[in-house]
Amino acid sequence: MAAWPIFSNSMEARYFASLVPLVNCFRLVVNGLSLAADKGLVKSVTREGSPQELLRGPLYYVLILILCAIVYWRESPTGVISLAMMCGGDGIADIIGRRFGSQKLPYNHKKSWAGSISMFVCGFLISIGMLCYFSSLGYFQLDWTMTLQRVALVSLVATVVESLPITEVLDDNISVPLSSMLMAFWSFGY
Numbered sequence: 001m002a003a004w005p006i007f008s009n010s011m012e013a014r015y016f017a018s019l020v021p022l023v024n025c026f027r028l029v030v031n032g033l034s035l036a037a038d039k040g041l042v043k044s045v046t047r048e049g050s051p052q053e054l055l056r057g058p059l060y061y062v063l064i065l066i067l068c069a070i071v072y073w074r075e076s077p078t079g080v081i082s083l084a085m086m087c088g089g090d091g092i093a094d095i096i097g098r099r100f101g102s103q104k105l106p107y108n109h110k111k112s113w114a115g116s117i118s119m120f121v122c123g124f125l126i127s128i129g130m131l132c133y134f135s136s137l138g139y140f141q142l143d144w145t146m147t148l149q150r151v152a153l154v155s156l157v158a159t160v161v162e163s164l165p166i167t168e169v170l171d172d173n174i175s176v177p178l179s180s181m182l183m184a185f186w187s188f189g190y
Ligand SMILES: C/C(=C\COP(=O)(O)O)CCC[C@H](C)CCC[C@H](C)CCCC(C)C
Pocket: 020, 021, 024, 028, 045, 056, 057, 058, 059, 061, 062, 065, 083, 087, 173
């Protein structure tokens, strides 16, 4: 009897896993286009309470989740690091930056040293933690001396990209994971 995809290394497992963000992608699009009215979703996920906001940051967020699940799955540190930087690093930058970000960056007064430093540190730590977990499950074997250096480089690049005043042009839920993917793929080679 074929093993249930969720518990196997079969190609189907990654597509099965990507159903969760895919369902949320559908919810975001339907509510973002006002084809439905999930007030709880709009209130919990948007800043100004506008349904159209769902079609920007939140939608990009789940699209990146789907991309990483399907393209990188459990075989590559690139997907793990990219999501750690987007979900963990960028997320903590918002929390710390809003609360403690009085010292603004010289080239972007909307961002702060506290936010960026917290993004670098937490993005690095979460990435290493997730890589340790995936390695302990046997999904990949890493040279940890090189890995620490590579993840620090990826975290630095992602932090610099996130700090740039380009959010109006390119949402950081796209620029942070994509810059992380490029640097991680270049560093790890897969
Ligand atoms: C609020 C969200 C993005 C907005 O980001 P930003 O513009 O403030 O930078 C996240 C939206 C979440 C979405 C509605 C539901 C996500 C479901 C997903 C499968 C949960 C897994 C997340 C986990 C941390 C990988």
